[in-house]
Amino acid sequence: MRQIAADVGVQAGALYNYTPDKQSLLFDLMKAHMDELLIAYDDAMQSGAPLDQLEQFVSFHIRYHAARPEAVFIAYMELRNLTDENFAEIEALRRSYEARLEDILKAGVADGAFDVSDTRVAAMALIAMLTGVNTWFREGGRLSMDDVEALYWDMVRKSVLC
Amino acid sequence: MRQIAADVGVQAGALYNYTPDKQSLLFDLMKAHMDELLIAYDDAMQSGAPLDQLEQFVSFHIRYHAARPEAVFIAYMELRNLTDENFAEIEALRRSYEARLEDILKAGVADGAFDVSDTRVAAMALIAMLTGVNTWFREGGRLSMDDVEALYWDMVRKSVLC
DNA sequence: GTCTATACTCTGATAGAC
DNA sequence: GTCTATCAGAGTATAGAC
Numbered sequence: 001m002r003q004i005a006a007d008v009g010v011q012a013g014a015l016y017n018y019t020p021d022k023q024s025l026l027f028d029l030m031k032a033h034m035d036e037l038l039i040a041y042d043d044a045m046q047s048g049a050p051l052d053q054l055e056q057f058v059s060f061h062i063r064y065h066a067a068r069p070e071a072v073f074i075a076y077m078e079l080r081n082l083t084d085e086n087f088a089e090i091e092a093l094r095r096s097y098e099a100r101l102e103d104i105l106k107a108g109v110a111d112g113a114f115d116v117s118d119t120r121v122a123a124m125a126l127i128a129m130l131t132g133v134n135t136w137f138r139e140g141g142r143l144s145m146d147d148v149e150a151l152y153w154d155m156v157r158k159s160v161l162c
Numbered sequence: 163m164r165q166i167a168a169d170v171g172v173q174a175g176a177l178y179n180y181t182p183d184k185q186s187l188l189f190d191l192m193k194a195h196m197d198e199l200l201i202a203y204d205d206a207m208q209s210g211a212p213l214d215q216l217e218q219f220v221s222f223h224i225r226y227h228a229a230r231p232e233a234v235f236i237a238y239m240e241l242r243n244l245t246d247e248n249f250a251e252i253e254a255l256r257r258s259y260e261a262r263l264e265d266i267l268k269a270g271v272a273d274g275a276f277d278v279s280d281t282r283v284a285a286m287a288l289i290a291m292l293t294g295v296n297t298w299f300r301e302g303g304r305l306s307m308d309d310v311e312a313l314y315w316d317m318v319r320k321s322v323l324c
Numbered sequence: 325g326t327c328t329a330t331a332c333t334c335t336g337a338t339a340g341a342c
Numbered sequence: 343g344t345c346t347a348t349c350a351g352a353g354t355a356t357a358g359a360c
Contacts, residue, residue, distance in 0.1 A: 001354060013356075014326050022354065077239060121305070121313050124298050125291050132290025143283070151283045159321040163336060175338080176344050184336065327360075334353070342345075 026078055027086040033071045034093035040064060041100060050108030054160065057101055058153045061130045066145065069134050098123050108160065115162040126156055188240055189248040195233045196255035202226060203262065212270030216322065219263055220315045223292045228307065231296050260285050270322065277324040288318055 001022060005012040019025040044060050045053065065072050075090075082090060102123040108114030116122045130152060137148060163184060167174040181187040206222050207215065227234050237252075244252060264285040270276030278284045292314060299310060 002352085010325090011327060012354085013328080016355070017325060117316070118305075118309075118313050121310070122317065125294060125314060125317055128294025128297065129287050129291035132287060132294075135290065136286050143280075147280075148283070151280050152287060154279070155284065155287055155321040158323065159317040161320065164334090172343090173345060174336085175346080178337070179343060325360105327358100329357085329359105331356075332354090335351080336349105338349080339347085340345100341347105342343105 023081075023083060023086070027082060027090075029071075030075055030078065030082070030086075030090050031093070033068075033075050034090060034097070037064065038093065038097060041097065050104055050111060050113050051157070053104045054108065054156065055153055057104060058126075058130060058156050059149055061127070062133055062149055062152060063145065065131055065134055066137055066148075072131070072134055098127060101127060105160065114160045116160050122160065126159075129156070185243075185245060185248070189244060189252075191233075192237055192240065192244070192248075192252050193255070195230075195237050196252060196259070199226065200255065200259060203259065212266055212273060212275050213319070215266045216270065216318065217315055219266060220288075220292060220318050221311055223289070224295055224311055224314060225307065227293055227296055228299055228310075234293070234296055260289060263289060267322065276322045278322050284322065288321075291318070 001015055002012045004025075005015050015025075019028070041060060041064075045056055047053075048056070079087065079090065102119045105114060105116050105119040105122055109116055109119060133148060133152070137143075137145075139145075143151075163177055164174045166187075167177050177187075181190070203222060203226075207218055209215075210218070241249065241252065264281050267276060267278050267281040267284055271278055271281065295310060295314070299305075299307075301307075305313075
């Protein structure tokens with residue numbers, strides 16, 4: 001709390017005019033992150049065949065998360081510091097996001113475009129793979145964001161096709 | 163330190179007969195984890211074509227990590243609490259492990275079995291995907307470890323083939 | 325709304341008796 | 343090798359002045 005206060009230019013005590021306690025502050029941060037993710041996703045997606053939608057998902061996920069490394073880091077690392085009740089609420093939002101990818105996969109399986117035997121596992125696997133970009137990607141490195149997106153899309157596409 | 167002491171049945175002060183400080187204890191834990199991972203891997207791998215080796219890697223990685231969820235969790239979450247020097251040493255071991263997968267991918271590209279345009283990125287992507295199993299897999303759930311291994315191997319295999 | 329001051333708790337680590 | 347006692351610092355949170 002002292003560190004946060006210093007970063008925003010007040011003393012620690014003054015923070016309690018804005019949050020009842022530290023747990024609420026963490027929860028509000030994480031909830032805002034998840035809400036904004038879902039809104040941005042629903043806003044970005046356009047209709048199309050499952051393969052097109054999957055490509056949009058890959059592009060959106062990589063770019064959205066790469067642009068917010070600190071928020072993504074906190075959203076993952078601080079999960080264990082939420083109360084049971086707060087954790088359940090954040091977890092529900094995460095599942096809602098995962099379900100959006102799973103729905104794309106289900107649609108692809110239904111129309112015969114995808115060969116995926118367990119859409120839930122595939123969704124979890126793909127999200128883990130895509131989020132992993134944040135652990136190594138650095139702006140100005142060997143690869144551009146476009147390069148990264150193309151490389152991951154190539155792997156994702158092949159992994160769900162017949 | 164008090165919590166660790168309680169778990170092993172001594173008072174906090176007694177721990178300092180075994181470690182000079184908390185940083186050393188964390189580093190030793192993480193170093194042991196990485197050393198054992200590399201030894202277990204080199205011990206488990208058998209020669210074969212790149213595709214066979216890749217299948218062995220997938221099987222080994224999923225099972226080894228799923229069997230040690232707490233060690234894997236610490237090895238990732240506590241990275242930021244290592245001193246720069248200690249971090250560099252752990253990071254080198256991680257890279258060594260990643261290089262083993264990348265070598266398999268390179269061999270597959272060299273003999274024409276794999277279609278992977280960036281073996282470094284592919285190695286990072288696959289490891290992130292496989293380690294992600296730990297975030298959701300629970301013994302006694304809907305799927306057995308064999309099921310999980312088969313599902314992930316199917317996705318990995320397809321993602322690197324032409 | 326912010327400050328200073330402070331209460332209270334927890335933390336890593338050390339000293340010295342046994 | 344373990345204990346008790348303790349230190350110094352940091353943590354969250356509150357009280358009351360301005």
